[in-house]
Amino acid sequence: MALLEIRNLRVEFDTAAGPFRALDGVDYTVEGGEVLAIVGESGSGKSVAMLAVMGLLPESATVSADLMAFEGIDLRTMPAAERRKVIGKDIAMIFQEPIASLNPCFTIGFQLDEVLKAHTSLSRKARKDRVIELLESVGIPDPLRRVSAFPHQMSGGQCQRVMIAIATACEPKLLIADEPTTALDVTIQKQILDLLTDMQRDTGMGLIMITHDMGVVAETADRVVVQYKGKQMETADVLTLFENPSHPYTKALLSALPENATGDRLPTVADYEAMMQADVREVQP
Amino acid sequence: MSAPILKVRDLKRDYVISGGMFGKSKLLHAVKGVSFDVERGSTLAVVGESGCGKSTLARMLTMIDPPTAGTIEIDGEGIDIAAHGVTREMRQAVQIVFQNPYGSLNPRQKIGAVLEEPLLLNTSMSAAERRDAALAMLEKVGLPPEHYGRYPHMFSGGQRQRVAIARAIMLRPKLLVLDEPVSALDLSVQAQILNLLRDLQDEFELTYVFISHDLSVVRYIADEVMVMYFGEAVEHGTRDQVFSDPQHDYTKTLFAATPRADVESIKKRLAAKPAA
Secondary structure, three states: OOOOOOEEEEEEEEEOEEEEEEEEEEEEEEEOOEEEEEEEEOOOOHHHHHHHHHHOOOOOEEEEEEEEEOEEEEEEEEEEEHHHHOOOOOOOOOOOOOOOOOOOOOOHHHHHHHHHHHOOOOHHHHHHHHHHHHHHHOOOOOOOHHOOHHHHHHHHHHHHHHHHHOOOOOOOOOOEOOOOOOOOHHHHHHHHHHHHHHHHHHHHEEEEEOOOHHHHHHHHHOOEEEOOOOOEEEEHHHHHHHHHHHHHHHHHHHHHHHHOOOOOOOOOHHHHHHHHHHHHHHHHH | OEEEEEEEEEEEEEEEEOOOOOOOOEEEEEEEEEEEEEEEEOOOEEEOOOOOOHHHHHHHOOOOOOOOEEEEEOOOOOOOOOHHOOOOOHHHEEEEOOOOOOOOOOOOOHHHHHHEEEHHHHHOOOOHHHHHHHHHHHHHOOOOOOHOOOOOHHHHOOHHHOOOOHHOOOOOEEEEEOOOOOOOOHHHHHHHHHHHHHHHHHHHHOOOEEEEOOOHHHHHHEEEEEEOOOEEEEEEHHHHHHHOOOHHHHHHHHHHOOOOHHHHHHHHHHHHHHHH
């Protein structure tokens, strides 16, 4: 049984100009121990899909799907109280802006403790030890002292480490990382990606990486979903995708990478747009 | 190539950080003595991570901030804004494009006005001349003339960056400083903007100082590369020198950390995986 299975997910937003369909019939399957990358540019609906799973979309959004199951249990029919037990414990998420995701008014120790308080029955003492242990596991130096630090006293990379500690506090079965390194420097990005993939390997959790960066995909993913304007373009394992992309949009994305520039000019997606138009029409009878 | 259009010698910039009411103020050396030349029509890429002083360097080159020490010469003329202020001629020589096209355009100004403002302030052109110049520039950066009367919020990020580039070259500057011009853009839009910058460089013989943290972009656009680390230029050479044979440890770290999107690296990673 797949860890997360989503069939035909649609998300619509009510806007002043009428309904806007952000996601149009996408499917995802994540097995335990697998790293799935969802790639796309802004507006491709890659974040919206995962926010729908987490139930974090605003009121104006209408979510519908044929199936949205976590470990075989449908998330849509689950009572809210049950769902809250799963979200944050078995499914956790980290976001792009680590400094904005943490509450500036509380110490990082307090914010870590909050998760443990909500989802475990550990005693106060045990939680305190666990907080230190978690900070240590994500590579925060001197955790005993750092536990009483406020987010503004830490760098962006360290805040992202704290976010990862919070997300992994209850040993989730699925971790969703939404552009976890976009706001970070390259050397820090490397450290965070290594940390995420090491943790994934050690715990065997499923990991969904939402990103627009083909480099990040190449470095982390087992399988890749390529999205464009709310539709799924291609699903393939990572090697096939880079070696032999089948969809024109994927080809366009890969050739727009500056390191793949062959001539003087970079091919742009616009060059492929005509090809894609034809292709999309084919898919949609 | 001719004589260098930009000559920077031993440039330094310190900032005083207030220590609060009782603390002692501290001196931060943001740029610690940087020297380089840029040839006319070429591109120097300045690479580094946050806090390395690359934006401070940009502020000094564009005459926003005076340097603490050292000299900047543009086309043979020394620039010393601390002593003499900035003249119109100097303003016309250097222009800048910023990273965030959402923040760098006034939301209440129409695109036409955005493009004409540098002419209004720095030249004595008539309104009709300015309008013609703005319309011609719109075409050059690949925007249709009907965009002249529109507001920035009606544009996408890539279109806004085109407007910002158009504004910067309205005065036909000798030097264009590009501070992370494509970092906020999607991959496909990034490719379009990089192509546009190439075309404009050929057409107007522009000299670029291209500030970026993205090595793949730098490799594509730069003629020369300078790597900065904590306010110092730790490495400087032609693109091929720096990319094929990096000398400084920091440059090597930077290369090692950059994600690689080629088939060989993926194969290597997948092969290493079961063993790990």
